Amino acid sequence: MSAPAGFDPVRTARVLDRVATLVTAGAAPARAWALVEGRGDGVAGAGAGAGAGARVGAGAGAGAGAGAGAVSGAGAGAGSGARATARGSAAADDVRVVVAVAERTGAPVAPTLRALAEALRRTAAGDRAVRVALAGPRTSANVVLALPVLGVVLASLWGVDTLGVLVGSPVGWASLVTAACLVGTGSAWSRRLVRAVEPDGRIPGVLLDVWAVALSGGGSWSGAGDVVRAAVGDRPTDPEEQARLSETLTLARRAGVPAAALLRSAAEDLREDAAAASLADAERLGVRLVVPLGVCVLPAFVLVGVVPVVVALLSSTVAGLG
Incomplete structure (x- = not known):
């Protein structure tokens, strides 16, 4: 980087x-x-x-x-x-x-x-310091982005059809599209923050x-x-x-x-x-990179990992009552 x-x-x-x-x-x-x-x-x-x-x-x-x-x-x-x-x-x-x-x-x-x-x-x-600053937010983002997959697997083991909600309902597709846009925005935001502190290659004082x-x-x-x-x-x-x-x-x-x-x-x-x-x-x-994580990546996780579970549970509950 x-x-x-x-x-x-x-x-x-x-x-x-x-x-x-x-x-x-x-x-x-x-x-x-x-x-x-x-x-x-x-x-x-x-x-x-x-x-x-x-x-x-x-x-x-x-x-x-x-x-x-x-x-x-x-x-x-x-x-x-x-x-x-x-x-x-x-x-x-x-x-x-x-x-x-x-x-x-x-x-x-x-x-x-x-x-x-x-x-x-x-x-x-200075480059090493920037890499160190990136390590924490980057690891956190990777973990958060991996959690929805784990959530889908666990929900399936519990008998909750979250995958069906994601690909088979308007709410699921809306969640997927919105989450993808949020992740893309967060990635572009992070890259812009990193580019702002990158040296231009000139040697100061030359x-x-x-x-x-x-x-x-x-x-x-x-x-x-x-x-x-x-x-x-x-x-x-x-x-x-x-x-x-x-x-x-x-x-x-x-x-x-x-x-x-x-x-x-x-x-x-x-x-x-x-x-x-x-x-x-x-x-x-290192502090500023937390902002894209909280504003973009975490909401994307909620849309893909939490909303489908809630919708699936509500659907199964309503179907059971009916």
């Missing part, structure tokens, strides 16, 4: 950690990507990465395409839905932009890759990370801005990240200090806030 088979944030984080370790040891980013992807000595992979990177952000960084391939491969499974693919693509885009800017400016990329890996692990923690990498290359602020704009292109950016970026750059300019460290700290703050919000959403989800 919230951790789809097509996108595994933990596995993707491991890929980023390995690439960061190789880069720290002295490997070029493009070759590090190729080695992690298992392409032999990485010579061919490095060339492919350079070509793909040249296309990202109008030439903003060799190796970016190879990095995106590694992330996409890390998240690939036997099958994936549209949401899983979108989330994996969003994470790959974030990594691609960071690597492209690092290659363009010559800045060290390993610390940022490790920060992105940690952000993905926090995403996985815009600040990109700026930090660009400024770590030693260039001017205007030059760093040009590189970032070329790499980011027209991809959407979070308004909160934009506001935090402006605030941090203004603070660094007024204080006369390098902005890279401040930007990385601000990015970490954003990720901490996002992780806390994700866990809070998961806790609220």
